[in-house]
Amino acid sequence: MTSQTIPEARVRSAPDLGVLLTGAGALLLVGSALLPWAGYAGFPGKMTLSGYPGGARLYVLLLALPALALLRPLPGRAAALRAAANVELAVVALTVYFVAYAGGGFVNVGGGVYPAMIGAILYLVGSRRLPTSEAVAEGVALPDASWRFPVESLVVAGTAGLALWLFVIGLGMPSSSIASGSDLTLGPLSINDVANSGQFLAYVITIAGVALVAGRLGLLKSLTIMTGRHPKLFVAAGFIAAAAFPFTQNGSGESLSIAARIGVFAAAAVGLNIVVGLAGLLDLGYIAFFGVGAYFGALVSGSVTSVTGVHLPFALTIVLGGLVSGIFGLLLGAPTLRLRGDYLAIVTLGFGEIFRITVNNLDGSAGPSLTNGPNGVSNIPDLALGSFNFGANHTLFGIDLSFQSNYYWLELLLLAFVMTSFLRLSESRIGRAWVAIREDELAAAATGINTTRLKLLAFALGATLAGAAGTVNAHVVKVAAPDSFTFIESATLLAAIILGGMGTVPGALLGATVLYLLPEKLRFLHDLRLLVFGIALVLIMRFRPEGLVASKRRAREFHDHETDPAAEAVA
């Protein structure tokens, strides 16, 4: 783009080719959004109607809107439009592909598809020719006036609400009749599966694209300034919005149960983030600690399949489950944490395997009878706190709530607890010491940090949180079985915090959500899900190793050698 350094003055006087092309492309796209895209009924989003931009056509429309920035030379405009055009092309291509695929061929697409394809290409070509300027969009801070506080609060709370709302829409998108949590053994796919997957993918890409455009225009920076001034308000708004989610479900529980699973997965990811993200200890068997908690919870739940026959109060179960898991963490960590990082990785992996093998064998024939072997401890009864039964539907404020909402709130509390622990710890003296150990253990020890003890603390705390999360999860999914605690689960958790951004809470949340939701919704990938997962890990490490939401320090650590030629010469 260096050849495009046209002086600002000339750009303003006569609109150049880039502006014209981009504008024309955007107009075509808007027009196409009002025309039917499918020649047959059945594709989600009412794609056969004209004048009704629903479903994927709404996303096309949304991504054409940044073209309004052509009217004024905003800073970062060219970059924002380039991003919008890239994403627009992806959404159009994807949607056309899925409409044609689900309709049995390209002959069955509607008339809106042609202007959309031409428009998307013009948009792309035009945005590449826009005059670029050196000016990068900066965040805007509001002036210190009496109206600043209410406006900022509104924006901050609105952002939290908006994020949750977008999440809820994505979650509520039809994923056809396949039960959640089922595994790779799916039957052949129906047309609906394909069409729904296509629309969901377009939705996710659009959200990412809008976020990208907002970032290029400096809107995210402004938002960060505002949320940074009211962090508690932001968190509270997010929590309230999340807690209000069950009221929007009209008594249905399907989305709630997925959300609850995401919640527990995210809680485990945040816990692992303490071990890996803060203290830099690579734990490849983290799911085993989760499993210790789950089995403990299951064995003392009073389930008929539990050999102990013990039924402890739930609050006590959580605490004890966490403690038991933490003790395992201490036992494993004490001898091994003096070792170098790679040895720790293999020892934790070994522990994960030992755990899985052990619970698989304690069935009374290959070993002592404790865990029912491969069948696991199942039929865990519903929780009851006093007279409140978690397994019953309730009505609150005149709104029907399915029983899943009880478990959803339970998971939300767990997540809030784990997040709070993480944030308090990371800002404490202990957290700073962990980061110091992660960055350079020798230097940390030289400044008087007791590295062994602190590493052990991180390891045991991570194990404790995982154990507590495991006891809760056992009651949510009603079973603890060895299949749920394999190496691939540990790898997925690790991938979640790496994808999201190591050492940050929003990163772990985002990573856990994406990694849980995508396979759940992208049924068309079918058996190729793990294959895509493997490729994705490689690509993330190659192109964005600091994750989607990077802490500033980590981003620098990963990209230092790219900007600093001296560092590269040394390395």
Place this chain on the structure above:
Amino acid sequence: MDVFFQQLVNAIVLGATYGLVALGYTMVYGIVQLINFAHGEIYMLGGFGALTTYLALPSGTPAGISLPLMLVGGIAVSVTAAVIMERFAYRPLRSAPRLAPLITAIGVSVFLQELVRNFYPHARSARNFPQLVNPDYQIRLGSNVQISAPQLLTVTVALVGMVTLSTFVRRSRTGRAMQATAQDPDTARLMGIDTDRIIVTAFVLGAALAALAGVSSGLQFGQVDFHMGFITGVKAFTAAVLGGIGNISGAVLGGFILGLVEVMATQYAPDPFSGGAWKDAWSFVVLIIVLVFRPTGLLGERVAARA
């Protein structure tokens, strides 16, 4: 006593396989300090490469011709995969923090497994491997101690591979360059060693040995499976760590010790914990115990200081 000696034979055979695969881990680790998690999959690909070669040959080809060709085919597939993997997944990350390539390695491992599972014909469950070396042909070593022909082949192939590698590393120019790179990559580069080429060489040698192990395990058990690389890979890495990672003789020693532990624990562990169901658990228990008392492994010495 016969049972003990018979198990000793089995242990040596198993240990030979672990040792062969462990060599790949230890060479790569010694040079670039990377746990090449996908190395187990390279072993698996060796088995599938040999199977493909066999299926491509006209039926009725005598074993004396098809067996060497299968070994070559297996090695070719493994080496190709390893070179591509090094070039496109690991090399771009050479200056990144150490966590990054490890996660890439996990990704590559999952990818290769799924690639075979999804795209190799009928590979979703185990595929039969031709029984070219008759497993019923037993050689008596004592009154009740015997070794089957495929087992003998495994041990022979392993010993030949190990000796060749050790000679290569100690005597050849490239081998000495490998040692130099492992000791100090920066100085090695200053001495005119093309370290990129050395790293690729380490991957290639490791892959070739892993392919030998993959083919011989196919011959022994009569099947190959997309999943067979995971547990063998983890065990082989354990063997490398046991022996002291980065140390070539250590990997072989670690392999044999691990084989011994696994076989003997299966036979002699206290009652409820013996038998095949517990053998993997025993290997890891031994690993943890060894690391507690000898954190750098049995033969590893300077590795810990180089972190």
